[in-house]
Amino acid sequence: MGDYKPQEIEAKWQKRWAEHRVFETEADVEGRQPSDKTEEKKTQDPPFAKGAKGRPPEKKPKYYVLEMLPYPSGTMHMGHMRNYTIGDVVARVKRMRGFNVLHPMGWDAFGLPAENAAIKNHTHPRVWTNKNIGEFQRTLRRFGFSYDWRREISTCEPEYYRWNQWFFLRMLERGIAYKKKSRVNWCPKCCTVLANEQVVNGGFCWRHEDTRVEAREIEQWFLKTTAYSEQLLEDLKQLEGGWPDRVIAMQRNWIGKSTGAKVLFEVAADGAQPGIAVSQEKIEIFTTRIDTIYGASAIILAPNHPLVARLIAGTAGQAAAEKKLAELKTSSVKTEDIATAEKDGFFTGRYAVNPFNGEKVPIWVGNFVLLEYGTGAIMAVPAHDERDFEFASKFGLPIPVVVSKEKSLNTEGTEKEHRGHGDNKPAQPFTEYGYSVNSGAYSGLKSEDAIEKMASDAEAKGFGKKETIFRLRDWGISRQRYWGTPIPVIYCEKDGMVPVPDKDLPVLLPANPKLTGEGESPLATDPEFVNVKCPKCGGPARRESDTMDTFVDSSWYFYRYCDPHNDKQPFDPAKAGYWFPIDQYIGGITHAILHLLYSRFWCKVMRDLGLVRHSEPIARLFTQGMVQKGGVAMSKSRGNVVGAEEMAQKYGADTGRLYTLFAAPPEKDLEWSEESIDGAWRFLNRVYRVVDKHAGEVASRKERFNAEGTESAEFAEKRTQDQGAKSAPGAPTEKERELLRKAHQALKRVTQDFEGRWHFNSAIAQIMELVNAIYAAEPLEEGVRPAVQKEVLELVTLMLAPMTPHLAEELWEMLGHKDGLWTVEWPAINEELAKEDEVEIPVQVNGKLRGRVKVAAGATQDEVMQLAAADAGVAGHLNGKAIRKVIFVADKMLNLVVG
RNA sequence: GCCCGGGUGGCGGAAUGGCAGACGCUGAGGACUUAAAAUCCUCCGGGGAUUUUUCCUCAUGUGGGUUCGACUCCCACCCCGGGCACCA
Secondary structure, eight states: OOOOOHHHHHHHHHHHHHHHTTTSOSOSBTTBOOSTTHHHHHHHSOOOOSSGGGSOGGGSOEEEEEEOOOOOOSOOBHHHHHHHHHHHHHHHHHHHTTOEEEOOOEEOOOSHHHHHHHHHHTSOHHHHHHHHHHHHHHHHHHTTOOOOGGGOEETTSHHHHHHHHHHHHHHHHTTSEEEEEEEEEEETTTTEEEOGGGEETTTEESSOTTSBOEEEEEEEEEEOGGGGHHHHHHTHHHHBTTBOHHHHHHHHHHHOOEEEEEEEEEEOSSOSSTTOOOTTOEEEEEESOGGGGGGOOEEEEOTTOTTHHHHHTTSTTHHHHHHHHHHHHHHTOOSTTTTTSOOOEEEEEEEEEOTTTOOEEEEEEETTOOTTSTTSEEEEOGGGOHHHHHHHHHHTOOOOOOEESSOOSOOSOOHHHHHTOGGGSOSSOOOSOOEEOSOGGGTTOBHHHHHHHHHHHHHHHTSEEEEEEOSOOOEEOEEOOSSSOBOOEEEETTTEEEEOOGGGOOOOOOSSOOOOSSSSOGGGGOHHHHEEEOTTTOSEEEEOOOEEOTTTGGGTHHHHTTSTTOSSSSSOHHHHHHHOSBSEEEEEGGGTTHHHHHHHHHHHHHHHTTSOSOSOSBSOEEEEOOEEETTEEOOTTTTOOOBHHHHHHHHOHHHHHHHHHHSSOTTSOEEOOHHHHHHHHHHHHHHHHHHHHHHHHHHHTTTTBOTTOOBOHHHHHHHHHHHTOOSOTTSOOHHHHHHHHHHHHHHHHHHHIIIIIOOHHHHHHHHHHHHHHHHHTOSGGGTOOHHHHHHHHHHHHHHHTTTSHHHHHHHHHHTTOOSOGGGOOOOOOOHHHHOOSEEEEEEEETTEEEEEEEEETTOOHHHHHHHHHHOHHHHHHHTTOOEEEEEEETTTEEEEEEO
16 A cells, blocks of 8 residues: 655656657648658557547547746746646546647747846846746646647747748738837936836836836837727627626727717807917817717817817917916826826817807817827717816806706707706706707707717718727837847838848847847847848848837737747648637636737738638637735735745645645636645545555455456355345445446536536535545445446546546556556446436425425325325424415425415 | 626535535544554534424525525625726
């Protein structure tokens, strides 16, 4: 009898899995095996079991399961492990069920932390990154995750990032990549651009915490995600059911579709100050509530709206207005407290004409109007908008009411009412739909109808049109950093911007950059990198020194796994066509918006390039909960990290895996508890011991049992005599029936938990119950033969296999199997064995539990009724009263309604 | 403010309209042991009655509703977590 020694067992089986190449994908394209290594595989693979698992690879259904690739920083903690354990269980279950499974892993290896670490330690980002990759890889192997390591990718390698450049060039050709001026964070002390993460404490430089970050406008590269706004929104419908609702909601929110109308207001020529001819100026506003336009009491422009300067020029209050404008512009730098900032603004001194009724409305500038959204100008309708109401209240603008909750006969109010002055000023804005009032010909219409009619009329008369706008912005991909993909363009004095020809890819990062964290971007200061010849004319030219946002790397990496060593194209479309879409993607909720949105965008671009046929790369998404300690997520800065290596050393990988699966359902946050890990450890020991004992008994009693654990006829007869059983020697005893029933009931529920809801915690609970039952049925002499016990122990082993794979292999071997567990299929449920012979039925009187009766399974209502009536507890509550109604659910319950 | 989650014993959690608290942790008691560890067994929501046994009653954030029956479905509210937010 031995002890459970996870360190030995885990090393042993990891070695065997590698030798037998168990986790390597069997086919890449339908009907075709991977060209490499096919012959070796055939000779090394053990024969397949029967059923789906035994089919030739090209006949198996494919299954692509993927966990979000990690950024290799520091060491792996149990938060990482939880993510990969969930994915590994799924991968292993699918393999057992006969799927051709793709389960790869790689490294999101570019990024700022590597560069920062390099600056600090005077080393190269590659050194730091590769060291971390080495550690991460070792830890993943230590946990026995079933990755096909032949497909490992690292995004910082030229073999990978050259395809980022290739995609960029294709997008450039199609006008999807473009350059424009944009605001960046600038630290005046470092004299460099800061990433958003480097801006700390609400606007200060991370290295100079006394220095406020400034906004600077510089030329930057963008990808036109907005070209796909409508599709990105529309295709979310395809994801319903496969993605968590909240992620879909977050994406929808982020894209922010808003339907409304744009309306042109002419600036009045006879403004407050005559003499300045601005009458040709027009202000375009966007509104979702064109039906409220009769209630507009001002036009409000964003402080940085291009028209503002021209409007205030020459007015009486020009000097004061300019001063105020400068104030508004600087105070709008902070992004965090914009939402809570008080409304502020000023009157420009000019008026605009409402195209619907010819009324003059004052033109204001307001701090709450955003240039980036809509047209950067709004019409203020204080009676029907919260913000406008607040603004009008502060500055004394009229608040005319033009929408009424009820349809009133008197649709034209008094002049006083209309102006919204004095007693009739509403106390609150009414922002819902209702009926138009005080709105000329439109009065009396329902808001929905008024919106439709007024927008059409505006369009017909040429001063407006229906319009849909989006909140989604184009994706700024320029980074003034070293450790990223160089953007492949060249600026020639003669030819202007010239794309790097495909044949010159990859544009390699210079090997030995000067990294200081200060001054110009690192690539810009490297003369060898920057000074090049123009690919067109051969004249002197300068290379682009920006690198790409690392979100570019992670937007398409999962396609590369299909064909990781292709040096002709990013991937073979046939291979991607076979594997995609990803059947199951698993990762943290933190990436619910950007990573997934960019990935969806990239897929649509690739579709338009003809590389793929699908529009959505990910069919199903699962967002697992965080692993917390002390109520907060594990992080190095908080010092509450439980390292994965530490865990493996102390308890072994299987205990770590089991614990993270058992402690909480996978979508919920998990609070780390050292005591509960002991529970998982104890359980695995318990399983090991019972199998060990079983094996020992079979070996030590050869005279009674044969090698398969079957009892000799002589002993069987003796035993049945002892027990006084009437059944034949070979028939199962009552105890055996009970054990087999429990086993198959557990199998049924575990199968469901794996296939459907992923309630791994209750699956484990089922297995624990079964193991408890095995213990309760001990010792063997009292009615459970080794053959039966073996059958049950095999089921336990197979059910544990996806979760604690090393231990399961070991147990399988201890149970006398020569071939590895990886050759075995998921067991079939035996419904006949799972069936109960006898059930206990609760009996309710008026819905309250009053008694229980034992009946044979499938007993009829009458049979149950007879027994129930005889039950003392039930009878007491019936009290001779008439039974008005009987509700009977076979094998479930009986409810008697008395009155 | 809007949009998603969630609220069940001392703790993690089970139960998707049918016996609330499976399974595990902690705790208490017992067996084994010179002893400890490990292991095995028993008990463990509150109140009450009865005292070996059992029975009654309350209880799944709060208040209503639907139903023979509700942790589960519907309405309103409270609290916690997350996302978005002067988005016109």
